[in-house]
Amino acid sequence: MSAFSTSNPLGDGNVIPTAYRDGYAKATLVDSGLAGRYVAATLLGDPQADAVVAELSRHDAGQSQEWIKQAIEVGPSAIQDAPESVRAFFADAEQVPPWFDADQVLPGCRAFHRNSEMFIGAFVAAVLIEGFSTLISQSFTITGRLVDQGVRRLKQNNRQIVEIFLPGGLDRRGDGWKLSVRIRLVHARIRLLLSRAEEWEEAAWGVPLSAAHMAYATAAFSGLLLKRAAMLGVTLSVEERESFMMIWRYAGHLMGVPEDLLFDSEDSALHLHRVGTLCEPPPTLESIVLANGLINSAPIVADITELGARRRLSRKIYRISRAMIGDDLADQLNYPKMNTTGTLAVLRLTNGAERILSQLVPAFGARRRASKFQTMLTVSLYSEEGIRYRLPGHVHAEKDAHL
Template identity: 50%
Template sequence: MTQVVDIPAAFRDGFARARLLDAGLAERYARHLSLGDPLADAAVAAAATARQRPWIRIGLDQGLAGLDDAPQALRDLFAHATDVPYWFTQSRTLPGCRAFHGNSRMFLAAFVAGSLVEAYSTLIAKAFITSGRLGDQAGRRFRQNNQLLSEIFLPGGLGEFGEGWKMALRIRLMHARLRLLTARSADWNHEDWGTPLSAAHIAFMNAALSGRLLERARVLGVELFPEERRAFMMIWRMAGHLAGVPAELLPRHEIEAQQLFRIGRMMEPPPEIEGIVLANGLINSAPMAAGVDDPDLRHRLVRQLYGISRGLIGGDLATALHFPETRGMDTLTAIRLRNRADLLLRRHIGFYDRRRRAGQFTQLLDLSFEGLDTGLPQAAAEDELPA
């Protein structure tokens, strides 16, 4: 059994509460707060000493077939990425793809105003900012996360060499790079905070973007069939596998994801300045990332997003993040009513549904790819990873 003394200090009070809810999961989660991603961490270190070839780019484009002469650590990472788990079947993800793209506007609202805000209000934000790589890039992170969504929810996107497969691996390598930078920083306190971007936090993020996102979308009026919800979770389970979530913390279904999110949330300390900055930056950058130039319209959209976020995450967390006071529940009620009317039209008028899906998909692509590069820090994208 994990002892409290083995847990980073910032999480000890929360761990005591979380054990009362689910002792086994709380202990598994706590053990992973001091662990990174051995495969990706070793691959990043190997790439730093083997600059004669762009091995990461070759691996993303060719898989193991192109890595015969690569360092073993890189081969190990891509062997893991190309080994399809027994539980993943591409054809069974299609209902989830259709459900996401049929409701992408509301999923994006729940994603930005709910799941991402909740995830970045944790010590995850401290790791990003301590690394020195975040800067003023909340808008870029908004687009990067949208790109991940758009690509993993395309049919075949998570198959080997699919764009979703590549994006999940790029993000995994980016996390490894940031983990290396943060761990070296004198500003990072390992005894208090554990490993930066720990295996537990990567699992928490996966739970926030899977089961928690489904719950948040439902609050906004998105109604999915059981088959669609199961497919949605399979997509995120595979994305989490590729992104380095340990098998012990990789949810098999929606209920497990929601429980892991609750345990992780309970163990976190109150939001600190880094979480406040990043959470507010996400809200304020969203209209600009969407190409809204008019200042008045941008201000109204930001206020609306703050209202949605307050309604989704609750008043206590919103206040802790210094969000402005808004009528969050009124905003959610109006959105739910509109979405239910929209659902009736979609189910009874086929042309309306097809046109709506096409429009939302185009909008998602615009949000995802405008001004976006590979999603890795430049050095990592070019395999120039100094030790």
């Protein structure tokens, strides 16, 4: 059953948050039904996860953390002493939707790792930037989870991508599955904390980390990422593209995206992204801070320590990012002015030449694949203790620096 009425999603008396009113009017000219569902979703969080987090908040933090860890690592049978609603949530998370086919994800996994550098480049230089140009920036700016701790959060994002695109990563015991369910609970916890924070303006922005923004992000990380990666020279077969989208569709499902806002194809993901972008207001000061912070964090994530080298890489990323997202958005985000003529053409040529060389010289191709995988590990957050299951205890990240 859909989370929203498809005929009149705003007919129950809900009032559109003020920041979305102008954009909603424009979006209805493109797709009134989807625009209505999108703005209605700005008033919705994740009812199941929100209820579980509210229940867990009534128990000792250490006990709650252990329940989450055991439920994700072992299963709901391992938490017989937990409240029934908590056990039911994790049991439901294990139910695989009928549209997911584990055999069909392998082409997408291979395609991602064959082009991992270009995908991560497109993700950081364009897709994340475009995502944080929306009002989701308010949530991350208030908490500081992408301002004060930008490097760590970027590495966490990268790790989830690495894990869901490993063969078996979305299996019940795979780390991609575990991280996606954990992220859903972390979002619910932050949503609860933000809803109580004085800084949050619900009448203007709706619900923190809303269902609309979760759907928008998943559409961007899938369909838009394919589009931006193609601008860098990545070419995939139809089978690989469909497989890539299935992987992200299942990850979105695990992270709690409502079914009526969860894409079923590359085209529907891009359409949702387009309508959502129209609904969103122009980038705010918070968006500007996040976008520029992400770009300037990238050299640190890449473990570049020399100041001059960091500055050169940041400038290179600014140039690539401007070329991909366009001058209008780049100017709104206060990017430095620069000429991007030929920027993407050079990258496409370089990527194409490397692809041909890898085919002609297998030893070179093997070395490049090993190098790409090592790079992926470098820019991702891994620790010896494995996945951490502690939920945020404070709305401001500096009080949860070890999370």
